[in-house]
Amino acid sequence: MQYCEMSKEELLKLKEELDARYTEAKSKGLKLDMSRGKPSAKQLNVTMEMLDVLNSSSDLKAEDGTDCRNYGLVDGIPEAKKLMADMMGTTPEHVIVYGNASLSIMYDQVSRAYTHGLLGSTPWVKLDKVKFLCPVPGYDRHFAITERFGIEMINIPMTENGPDMDMVEQYVNNDESVKGIWCVPKYSNPQGYTYSDETVKRFAALKPAAKDFRIFWDNAYVVHHLYEDKQDEILDIISECEKAGNPDMVFEFASTSKVSFPGSGIAALAASADNIAEIKKQLTIQTIGHDKINQLRHVRFFKNVEGIRAHMMRHAEQMRPKFEATLEVLESELTGLGIGTWSEPRGGYFISFDALEGCAKAIVEKCKEAGVTLTNAGATFPYGKDPKDSNIRIAPSFPTPEEMKQASDLFVLCVKIVSIEKILETK
Amino acid sequence: MQYCEMSKEELLKLKEELDARYTEAKSKGLKLDMSRGKPSAKQLNVTMEMLDVLNSSSDLKAEDGTDCRNYGLVDGIPEAKKLMADMMGTTPEHVIVYGNASLSIMYDQVSRAYTHGLLGSTPWVKLDKVKFLCPVPGYDRHFAITERFGIEMINIPMTENGPDMDMVEQYVNNDESVKGIWCVPKYSNPQGYTYSDETVKRFAALKPAAKDFRIFWDNAYVVHHLYEDKQDEILDIISECEKAGNPDMVFEFASTSKVSFPGSGIAALAASADNIAEIKKQLTIQTIGHDKINQLRHVRFFKNVEGIRAHMMRHAEQMRPKFEATLEVLESELTGLGIGTWSEPRGGYFISFDALEGCAKAIVEKCKEAGVTLTNAGATFPYGKDPKDSNIRIAPSFPTPEEMKQASDLFVLCVKIVSIEKILETK
Numbered sequence A, B: 001m002q003y004c005e006m007s008k009e010e011l012l013k014l015k016e017e018l019d020a021r022y023t024e025a026k027s028k029g030l031k032l033d034m035s036r037g038k039p040s041a042k043q044l045n046v047t048m049e050m051l052d053v054l055n056s057s058s059d060l061k062a063e064d065g066t067d068c069r070n071y072g073l074v075d076g077i078p079e080a081k082k083l084m085a086d087m088m089g090t091t092p093e094h095v096i097v098y099g100n101a102s103l104s105i106m107y108d109q110v111s112r113a114y115t116h117g118l119l120g121s122t123p124w125v126k127l128d129k130v131k132f133l134c135p136v137p138g139y140d141r142h143f144a145i146t147e148r149f150g151i152e153m154i155n156i157p158m159t160e161n162g163p164d165m166d167m168v169e170q171y172v173n174n175d176e177s178v179k180g181i182w183c184v185p186k187y188s189n190p191q192g193y194t195y196s197d198e199t200v201k202r203f204a205a206l207k208p209a210a211k212d213f214r215i216f217w218d219n220a221y222v223v224h225h226l227y228e229d230k231q232d233e234i235l236d237i238i239s240e241c242e243k244a245g246n247p248d249m250v251f252e253f254a255s256t257s258k259v260s261f262p263g264s265g266i267a268a269l270a271a272s273a274d275n276i277a278e279i280k281k282q283l284t285i286q287t288i289g290h291d292k293i294n295q296l297r298h299v300r301f302f303k304n305v306e307g308i309r310a311h312m313m314r315h316a317e318q319m320r321p322k323f324e325a326t327l328e329v330l331e332s333e334l335t336g337l338g339i340g341t342w343s344e345p346r347g348g349y350f351i352s353f354d355a356l357e358g359c360a361k362a363i364v365e366k367c368k369e370a371g372v373t374l375t376n377a378g379a380t381f382p383y384g385k386d387p388k389d390s391n392i393r394i395a396p397s398f399p400t401p402e403e404m405k406q407a408s409d410l411f412v413l414c415v416k417i418v419s420i421e422k423i424l425e426t427k
Helices: A008-027 A041-052 A078-088 A102-116 A140-148 A165-174 A197-204 A237-243 A273-286 A292-302 A305-334 A360-369 A401-424 B008-027 B041-052 B078-088 B102-116 B140-148 B165-174 B197-204 B237-243 B273-286 B292-302 B305-334 B360-369 B401-424
Strands: A032-034 A095-097 A131-136 A152-159 A178-183 A214-218 A250-255 A267-270 A340-342 A351-355 A372-374 A391-394 B032-034 B095-097 B131-136 B152-159 B178-183 B214-218 B250-255 B267-270 B340-342 B351-355 B372-374 B391-394
Touching: A008 A401, A032 A401, A041 A292, A041 A305, A078 A095, A078 A250, A078 A267, A078 A292, A078 A305, A095 A273, A102 A140, A102 A214, A102 A250, A102 A267, A102 A273, A102 B102, A102 B273, A131 A140, A131 A165, A140 A152, A140 A178, A140 B273, A152 A165, A165 A178, A165 A197, A197 A237, A214 A237, A237 A250, A273 B102, A273 B140, A292 A305, A305 A340, A305 A351, A305 A401, A351 A401, A360 A372, A360 A391, A360 A401, A372 A391, A372 A401, B008 B401, B032 B401, B041 B292, B041 B305, B078 B095, B078 B250, B078 B267, B078 B292, B078 B305, B095 B273, B102 B140, B102 B178, B102 B214, B102 B250, B102 B267, B102 B273, B131 B140, B131 B165, B140 B152, B140 B178, B152 B165, B165 B178, B165 B197, B197 B237, B214 B237, B237 B250, B292 B305, B305 B340, B305 B351, B305 B401, B351 B401, B360 B372, B360 B391, B360 B401, B372 B391, B372 B401
Parallel strands: A032 A372, A131 A152, A131 A178, A178 A214, A214 A250, B032 B372, B131 B152, B131 B178, B178 B214, B214 B250
Antiparallel strands: A095 A267, A250 A267, A340 A351, A351 A391, B095 B267, B250 B267, B340 B351, B351 B391
C-alpha cells in the first residue's frame, strides 16, 4: 500500500515501529561511507601488476623512438593516444594524452576559454554573461568549475535517454550567452543513464547561436560496465559532430582513474583538428609535458582496448555485488510504497535515488546520525541546490557488499521515516 | 691581440683563414644540438633503478595511511612534501606537491592571479596594466607565460650576484602595476649565477607598491651542482620573507625533472600558509589530485635529501666533462680577443655567452649552417628580443663531451668570423 494512501493513524503506528528500529540501528555504531565514487582497496588490487611492467631493464622508448624519460611530446606518446582513442571510440589524431585527472583538463578548457577565447572568439571574461547548461542531477565537480568562473548554470532535466533535448536546443540555438553544456553521456553520474543514439545525433546537429559553444562530453564511464552481457553503447560524438558539420563543437574527456588507479592514471582529451592545434599551442606554454613513463606503463600493461575491456570485467566482478546488494534492498523494501524511485544502472559508479519532494536533506541527515555517510543532498545540482530537495546519490563502490546491505537497510529505514513525517504534514 | 686593435688588412687576412676552416668544418656534415637543457640518454640511465622500487607486492600506503592508489591528498603525500621541502630548503607545511612539470604550477599561479586575484586582490584581468620584471638573460618559458597573459615585461640586467636590485626596488616599491618578477635564483638560466645573500635579503625586504606583488622564485637548479667541492648555496627565500614581514610575497617552485626524469618527475610549490590555503582551495576545484604513486616512488628511491644530493653527484659526473670541454675551447680560443665573454657556472644546465653587440643572431645562424644548433638568439629575452643582439645560451647537456668539443670548436670559429665582419663594418 502506498504511504500516501494510509491514514494518519496507520502512519503514526508504522512510524513508531520504524523509530524503534532506527534507535536500535543507531546503537550499532555503524560507520559506513556511501558518499564517494571511490574504488575499494580490494578493487584496486586488480591493477597491481601494472607496477611490474616497467623496471630498470625496460626499454623506455615509445614506438616513434621518443625516450619517454626525457622532455618532449607535449601531446602524449603515440601508443597512449591510440589506446585512449580506442577507449573513447575515436581515432588517435583527435587525442591529446595528459597526466592524472581529466578534471584538470576540463578546468583548463574552461579557463582558457575564459582568458583567451576559443578559436578566435571573444574571451568569456570580456562578456557580460556566460551560461552553461547543466543536466541534473549531475556531477558536482563539473558545477564547481563553472561556478568558479562566475558562469551562470541552468538546470536541464535528465531523462533515461539523456538531457531534455527540446530544452537544450531551445537554449543553445537561441541564446548566444550559452557557451557550454556538461554531459556525462554514458552511465551518467549519478543516474547511470546512457544517452540514446537520437540524443547524441541531436547534440551533434545543434545550431548554436554562439560559435564558441562547446559540449563538454565527460566520457568518464565509457568502459565502466557492471555486466558482461548487458552493456550500454554510445555513438562517437566526435564523428557525429563532424558529420553534422560541427566538428569543433565538442571537447571529449576520459581517464583511466577508475580503470587503473585514481591516484595514478592517465587522462585524455579528444577534439577536432582545429581545437587540438589550438590546445597544443597553449600546452607548449603551460607545461614541458605530462608523465610519459606512466603513459607507457599503461600501454604496456593493457596492451590494447581489449585489454582494458577484459580488465574492466575484473572491476565489474567487485562492483556488481555491491550494486546488487543495494538494489535488492531498495526493491524489496520500497517497491510499491510510493516514497521513492531509483535508477538501476548497468554501469558507472552510482545509483540515483529520488525521494518525495522536500525529503532528501532530512534522509541524508538521518542516515548520518546513525553512522552512514551519503553525498550531501543537493550536491548533484548546480550551486548545491536541488529545487525539489529530492535527489540522493548513492555510491556503492567503497564499502563491501555486506556493508552496502547494512547501509542500504539503514537508508531505506530513513527514507520510510522521513517520508512518513513529510506525508503527515499534509494529513 | 684584441680583434678591434687589428688593422683592416690583418682582419681580412685572418678572416680568409677562418673562412677556409669554416668551409672545411661545414663539409663534415655535423649534426649537433646545443639548444636545449635536456639530459642525455646516458645521464638518464643513472635513475633507472627508480623503476624498481615499486612493484605489485609493494605497500602503497603513504606514511599517514593514505592509499596512494586511490583518490585523496590533493596537496601531496606527507613524505613527498618533506622530501621536496628539504630539497628546496624549506619546511613541509609550506609545500604542495604536484605532478610532472613545475612550469604548469607557474602557469597556474599566473593564470589564477589573472582570473581570480591573489588573497583578495583585484584579478589582474581587470587592471589596465600588469607588469613583470624579467632579469635578463633569462628563461624563455617564463617569458612565454607572462606574454600569454598580455603582461608587459621589463628587462632587468643580471649581475653575478643576481638582478640589479636598485632597479628592482625602484620598480617594485613605486609602481603598483608591477605584480611579479621571474627569478632563477640558483645557477640561473642561462648564466649559472647564484643570488648573493644580500640580494636574497633585499628581495625579502621589498616594500611593494602592489600588495599582490609576487616573486616567482623558480629554484629549478637548487641541487644541480657540477662539483662535489665547489657548490653555491642560497638563502631560503620563504623564511627570509617571513622574517622581513613579507610572508606572502613569494611563490617558490622546484621539480625533479633534472633529478629523476624530465618525462616523469614530481614538482612542488612552496609558499606562506595563506597562499597555500588559497591554492589548495583552488586545487580542489581543479583536480582530483596529482600522481601519488609517482610521489611515493620518488620518496622510496631517494629516501631523503641526502639521497638526492648523492644522486646529483652521479648526474654531475656526466655533466661536468661537457661543461669543461666547452669552457676549455672558449678559454683557449677566445681569451684576450675582446670578442666575447662567458659565464663559468658551478651548476645548472647552461653557459651564457655574450658576443659583440649585433653578432648573436649571425653567430647562431652561422653555426646552424654548419650543423650545430644553438638556442635561438634573443630567446633569453622577453619577446625574443635581445636589445644588444649579444647573448647566446649554450646547453652542453645533451651531446657527449667529444661532441661538445666539436660543437664548441665550430662555435668559436663562427664567433671569430662574425666578430671580424662586425668590426670591419667600422674600419
